[in-house]
Amino acid sequence: MFKNRKSLFQKIAIFLAILGPGIITGSVDNDAGGITTYSVAGAVYGYNLLWTLIPSFIVLVVIQEMNARMGIVTGKGLADLIRENAGVKATFFIFSGLLIGDIGNTTTEFAGVAGSMEVFGVSKYISVPIIGILVWILVVKGTYKIAERIFLLFSVSLLMYVVSALMGKPHWGEIGHAIISPQLEVNTQSMAMIIGIIGTTIAPWMLFYMQSSVIEKGLDMKQYKYSLVDIVVGCTATVVVAFFIIVACASTLHVNGTIINEAKDAALALKPLAGAIASQVFAFGLFIASIFSATILPLATSFYVCEAFGFEAGIDKKWDEAKEFYTLYTSILILSGGIILLPNAPLILISLWSQVINGMLLPVVLVCMILLVNNKKIMGKYVNKPINNIISWVTIIALTGLSLTLLFLKLFS
Amino acid sequence: MTTITTFYLSRIVGIKAYDSNEKYVGIVKDLLVESESSNLTSGHPAVTGIKIKHNNQLSFYSFQQFRVEKVNGKIKIIATQLTNLPEENINNDLSLIESVLDKQIVDINGRKLVRVNDVRLVSLVNGTFAVAVDIGVEGLLRRIGIAKPLKFGLSLVGSDMPGKFINWNDFEAIDFSNLNIKLSKTYKKLQTLHPSDLADIIEELGKKASAEIFSSLDDEKAADVMEELEPETQVQILESLSIEKAADVLDKMPADEVADILDGLEDEKIELLLNEMEEETSQDVRELLVYPDHTVGSIMSSEFMSFNLNMTIEEVLNELRRTKPESETLYNLFVTDESDVLLATFSIRDVVITPPDTQINRIMKPSPVHLRDYQKINEVAEIVSKYNLLAIPVVDNKNVLKGMVVIDDVIEDLIRKRRTNK
Numbered sequence: 001m002f003k004n005r006k007s008l009f010q011k012i013a014i015f016l017a018i019l020g021p022g023i024i025t026g027s028v029d030n031d032a033g034g035i036t037t038y039s040v041a042g043a044v045y046g047y048n049l050l051w052t053l054i055p056s057f058i059v060l061v062v063i064q065e066m067n068a069r070m071g072i073v074t075g076k077g078l079a080d081l082i083r084e085n086a087g088v089k090a091t092f093f094i095f096s097g098l099l100i101g102d103i104g105n106t107t108t109e110f111a112g113v114a115g116s117m118e119v120f121g122v123s124k125y126i127s128v129p130i131i132g133i134l135v136w137i138l139v140v141k142g143t144y145k146i147a148e149r150i151f152l153l154f155s156v157s158l159l160m161y162v163v164s165a166l167m168g169k170p171h172w173g174e175i176g177h178a179i180i181s182p183q184l185e186v187n188t189q190s191m192a193m194i195i196g197i198i199g200t201t202i203a204p205w206m207l208f209y210m211q212s213s214v215i216e217k218g219l220d221m222k223q224y225k226y227s228l229v230d231i232v233v234g235c236t237a238t239v240v241v242a243f244f245i246i247v248a249c250a251s252t253l254h255v256n257g258t259i260i261n262e263a264k265d266a267a268l269a270l271k272p273l274a275g276a277i278a279s280q281v282f283a284f285g286l287f288i289a290s291i292f293s294a295t296i297l298p299l300a301t302s303f304y305v306c307e308a309f310g311f312e313a314g315i316d317k318k319w320d321e322a323k324e325f326y327t328l329y330t331s332i333l334i335l336s337g338g339i340i341l342l343p344n345a346p347l348i349l350i351s352l353w354s355q356v357i358n359g360m361l362l363p364v365v366l367v368c369m370i371l372l373v374n375n376k377k378i379m380g381k382y383v384n385k386p387i388n389n390i391i392s393w394v395t396i397i398a399l400t401g402l403s404l405t406l407l408f409l410k411l412f413s
Numbered sequence: 414m415t416t417i418t419t420f421y422l423s424r425i426v427g428i429k430a431y432d433s434n435e436k437y438v439g440i441v442k443d444l445l446v447e448s449e450s451s452n453l454t455s456g457h458p459a460v461t462g463i464k465i466k467h468n469n470q471l472s473f474y475s476f477q478q479f480r481v482e483k484v485n486g487k488i489k490i491i492a493t494q495l496t497n498l499p500e501e502n503i504n505n506d507l508s509l510i511e512s513v514l515d516k517q518i519v520d521i522n523g524r525k526l527v528r529v530n531d532v533r534l535v536s537l538v539n540g541t542f543a544v545a546v547d548i549g550v551e552g553l554l555r556r557i558g559i560a561k562p563l564k565f566g567l568s569l570v571g572s573d574m575p576g577k578f579i580n581w582n583d584f585e586a587i588d589f590s591n592l593n594i595k596l597s598k599t600y601k602k603l604q605t606l607h608p609s610d611l612a613d614i615i616e617e618l619g620k621k622a623s624a625e626i627f628s629s630l631d632d633e634k635a636a637d638v639m640e641e642l643e644p645e646t647q648v649q650i651l652e653s654l655s656i657e658k659a660a661d662v663l664d665k666m667p668a669d670e671v672a673d674i675l676d677g678l679e680d681e682k683i684e685l686l687l688n689e690m691e692e693e694t695s696q697d698v699r700e701l702l703v704y705p706d707h708t709v710g711s712i713m714s715s716e717f718m719s720f721n722l723n724m725t726i727e728e729v730l731n732e733l734r735r736t737k738p739e740s741e742t743l744y745n746l747f748v749t750d751e752s753d754v755l756l757a758t759f760s761i762r763d764v765v766i767t768p769p770d771t772q773i774n775r776i777m778k779p780s781p782v783h784l785r786d787y788q789k790i791n792e793v794a795e796i797v798s799k800y801n802l803l804a805i806p807v808v809d810n811k812n813v814l815k816g817m818v819v820i821d822d823v824i825e826d827l828i829r830k831r832r833t834n835k
Binding site: 080083088218222309310 | 515516517525527528529530548553556557558588618619620621623643645646648649652679
């Protein structure tokens with residue numbers, strides 16, 4: 001009677017319904033901070049840092065797969081699991097770091113909003129307050145879900161970087177050559193750049209976000225393979241966009257020896273080299289990415305902090321029911337938007353230190369994650385396979401090494 | 414010792430225990446208290462056992478020979494004698510660290526999940542008891558170790574940190590997901606909650622805990638809760654139950670709800686469940702499953718009461734008393750002919766205010782507003798609102814009465830639509 005009810009069409013429908021966590025996470029990943037890092041990497045080092053995207057991709061897939069698996073098996077958020085198994089002190093340390101780092105990151109997002117709108121001739125004193133209030137209303141007034149979908153649609157505009165890159169007429173032969181044997185001087189700057197690229201691709205808050213989205217979808221182990229496809233698609237999108245941003249800046253700015261500090265500079269510098277359209281496309285992509293992340297980051301951060309400390313949280317709750325959550329959310333927005341509006345705000349310093357905090361926090365969160373995902377009491381038969389553990393531990397050791405080196409270099413040079 | 418000592422779990426875990434000769438016994442790791450299944454003599458559960466680590470070895474001792482003292486504000490724990498705790502207690506008693514501290518519990522009065530920051534205990538002459546759980550900010554700060562200086566600072570400006578406690582009798586511990594031993598818990602206190610509240614709580618819980626709580630409910634309650642759950646959670650819970658238990662729960666639910674839930678399952682699972690269910694219910698469900706989504710048939714209820722137009726009010730009442738229908742079935746009654754073709758409707762109000770020997774055809778309202786089973790759902794809300802109806806009969810293309818759509822289902826559909834548009 002019910003035979004053949006699930007045709008190919010239905011399989012696609014299932015996939016589309018499950019689709020999301022990985023792809024949205026992937027899109028948020030290329031935020032203002034990411035775009036800045038990739039642009040500077042391309043402008044300064046040309047094609048020579050493209051290879052870093054390969055290990056980034058592998059690590060990204062491995063980590064997100066663990067998040068998805070933990071979410072599916074336990075039905076609990078990463079913040080919940082850490083609190084329940086690591087106690088209050090460790091939780092307090094992790095989430096204080098996460099909070100400070102994310103305020104810094106959100107500031108970077110608003111810097112992206114300000115910068116991209118300046119390319120179109122709009123002052124930051126107009127763009128930042130307007131966007132800040134819009135983002136706030138979007139979440140507090142509960143129209144967040146529809147906003148998420150619009151953003152997802154807009155995040156396709158990130159693929160505009162492909163257009164922007166092609167307009168700069170890149171040398172494909174050189175690109176291939178640079179990936180296989182990069183010409184890279186090993187010094188403090190190049191080290192910092194590599195850490196920057198990996199650090200911006202794998203942000204600590206992303207791990208929490210990924211796991212919560214999987215739970216929200218209510219997936220079970222039968223849908224695991226669809227979830228895996230979703231993750232791979234999302235990670236691929238992240239890396240492809242990053243690739244083309246680097247290429248766009250490398251084939252124009254680097255060749256001409258233009259030095260940039262911000263993503264906005266990249267957009268402005270593209271104008272004489274690749275045309276006004278390429279410049280505007282670049283700025284528009286930055287604008288969208290910045291708003292997307294400026295919405296999700298403060299929201300996600302407040303959610304995990306409340307989850308870990310046992311306060312009510314969620315956008316489906318009313319203000320009175322979840323006072324701590326909304327207060328925290330509003331404070332993060334006001335604080336980070338406010339910093340941008342300060343004249344002579346030390347933006348580069350802020351983005352640098354939030355990257356450092358992220359870099360230090362990531363190994364800690366990863367260690368917690370690996371301990372949790374290998375715990376038979378929590379994961380049952382779905383504990384990590386040896387290959388997951390090897391890749392994860394290598395990542396942790398490499399990241400810790402890199403972060404400590406970065407910290408050391410920044411403090412003593 | 415006649416003094417009363419109150420102390421917090423966080424102050425005692427991790428400290429060193431000594432015996433009466435000041436000899437080191439080990440580090441306190443955990444306390445066990447009577448679980449709800451044992452008969453509580455006083456209002457609060459007594460501490461039965463203590464887990465102690467000595468030379469990397471964990472052992473459980475009976476707490477009866479332990480004493481808790483407060484010396485100069487410091488908590489000391491003294492063992493007069495070390496007696497091993499019986500295996501039965503180790504397995505059945507509630508571990509404060511594993512199942513209460515840092516875990517989510519159900520606040521029965523507040524009807525929601527809260528997280529435990531600390532546990533408050535009291536030591537009396539006749540034993541030590543768990544009194545309450547601390548769910549406030551003060552508990553958090555105490556754990557981080559900054560509660561005292563902060564409180565002192567606040568007292569300077571004439572302010573205080575309000576504590577937030579839940580009495581031991583007003584919550585239910587639910588998180589046993591980190592344990593290997595399977596406790597057959599009854600969750601007695603949860604049974605007192607309204608099915609909607611219970612459903613909200615189950616949705617917020619992790620998978621193991623939600624499945625365990627659900628299967629502890631009796632079939633009747635489980636069916637009520639199942640109806641209130643979100644579709645994703647319904648599927649998730651059903652998958653976690655045995656086929657027999659799942660079928661028992663579904664049997665207690667209206668056929669249209671069952672059909673909705675089954676839609677989310679795999680074909681083989683649907684067949685298994687339908688075969689296990691009672692013949693009568695599963696037949697209704699099978700009929701409903703045929704209707705595609707977004708048609709009236711997919712949301713209609715197939716439970717309704719229809720009568721012959723020559724019957725008297727007396728006979729109708731007797732029939733209603735015999736079948737004892739649910740209230741939503743009872744409010745809207747239908748009149749059909751021998752081949753089940755819909756003729757008219759009448760309400761329970763008409764029945765109540767009419768003399769018993771009157772025939773139905775005297776009070777019925779002929780040619781009623783009705784829906785077709787393959788009609789689109791989005792037209793229903795308008796009709797309901799236009800004619801001020803509580804329920805509308807549904808007929809097929811031969812005008813045979815198939816079921817009815819109740820206003821509740823229409824609202825549910827509207828809410829779901831609004832939510833997905835968000």
